Amino acid sequence: MPLTHHYRRLLLAYPRPYRRERGEELLGLLLDTTPPGRTRPTVAAALNLLRNGLRCRLGRPASRTVVAWAALTALTCGLFTAALAARAAWETSRPQPDRAEAAATLASTLPGHRAIRIDSAGALFEVGGEPVGVRGLPWLLVRGRAYQEGSTVVSATNRPLTTPTQLLDTARQRLTEAGWQVSPTARRTGGIGARGGPDVELTATRGDTALRLVLPTAAAGSSLTLELRRTTPPAVLPAAVVAGLAGALTGWFIFGWASRRSQSRREVAILYWITMWLWAGPALAAAPVLLLHQVRLPHPQWHPLWEWLGLPTASPLFLLGLLCASAALIRAARPGPRPEPLPRPATA
Template sequence: MRERLGRPESRTVVVWAALTAVICGLFSAALATWGAWHTARPLPDATETTALVAEVLPGYEINEVDPGAALFTFYSQPLHARDLKSLLFLDGGEYQQGATVATVRTAPRAVQQEIIALAQRRLRETGWRTFPPHVEPEVTCRADGGCTPTGGPSNISLVARRDDTALNIQSLANPSIDGTHLTVAVYRANPPAVLPAGIAGGLVGAIAGWMVFAWASRRTRRPHPAANAVPLLYAITMLFWWAPVLLTASSMLRHHRDEPHPVWHPLWEWLGQPTLSLCFVVGADCALFALALATAPRRDADPLSTAATEFAH
């Protein structure tokens, strides 16, 4: 394998090739799943959302319905080309799954547990798959960064899924600025095309990553003029591509363990995208520059001097 990769003397070249194939496969799988997500049905409109709230919370009236602008939004609006600068410079976390949100008229917060109990019962009766309520206690934080519960009221969220639709009922202990105590967010679950698209895209990307690495590795072995520059650029690429993945994946895993999720966060968020998309762009620029250097002609020995040496022997 080392011989095929053009580095028979190296003991780590196979590891680097594997890391390249894996990261390329992950990025291409994320891109494929992003495309497959757009086969999902549009977000529920105001009429469908009103009917869902009436089904789940009978007897409660809706104040307002805010239809989602798109399946995925940037600051609650569809992503546009003018948003790319903001997306790159540490604002990418605002690119999130869209939802249609209804605010519901409620009694005072003393009946919070009654509302959640009613919603759980109605969800089970109407065929929804429910998850345990998630309680966020009121906390107070100190200057050193530590936070402790105050013993005061808590925010409670209840999530459920039925077919390709998911919802999040959130009961707020303290009202928001407009006085809202209860909201119902309705959004779409991942469509069936996401999984096969991710697998196919991942395989294609991994194979392509391995082949490109192998070509560049064979091409740039000494005495290539970029024999030193290409490995340096490659190391920078791996740093900027792998660091966000390792940091974000562990954080996302803790997040999914702590809170119930009827719909898991999409694959690209597990890779730190687009939150840390600037890292990806820097790594991609270094990779393209390295490949461009790899196309330079090799500085092999002069064939005439080689022939003379062979004749002397």
């Protein structure tokens, strides 16, 4: 019977012990209260079953805060899985621009300027001078502050008798002619030129490449800097969204399982609170700083998601939180007192 099949699928939102003990009773009640002739549950009935089922998974029917804690857990797990998927999707990007591409970009943007040094990136992301990988893992975990997004930087000398206005106009014109999307306004950085004046920074994007040009406002002979890096690959956003939703749902289920099994185990709650502080604390500290930085100094693209979560700077705290979470789950998995009686079926 189609209606019975649909209701059984919706009842999967309830935990297995609940379905085993009262599933048939609830199914019969649903069928008895459904108007004759319907082959599918109404949208309201389906949403109500999902809502009650997800709430039932949390246990603790008398608690007024368990839903909030479950939502926080789901959000946290969703953000971390989204960040992990985003990092994996970054591997679809081309390698960072090489020396030849950087030199050619400088020659086409500011003809006549001689490159005196080109520092090429070894990977999309680096830590301690090593690519983020097996060799760079110890640096990433112990010294997360050494992490940075890879880029290729060209240092060049300024042409004699070239004023800052001429440099800026030339760079804008030639970048636009070459198909770059140039930022509407140049902005002054905190750099100090030879005469004490702040430098002017110009940003542009073309395809999967972002450009940052720092022009001196000081006298001729001051050096200028051109930086190239890859923009966020198109695969990052969909991968992060899908992984984030899956991670949030998984986090809700795991929290519910642990909550039902640890209603009288205070040590599990303590470990959980420690985990949340270790995971949420760095994100709460990093997000406002990055947001202020992004607003004050617009970038060609947003910082990667994991940086908004305080990673990898706070990698030691994340690992410590992971250990606490594992200990809490292990403790919850151990046999304990008989759980509280399951609540009566709720259909409205």
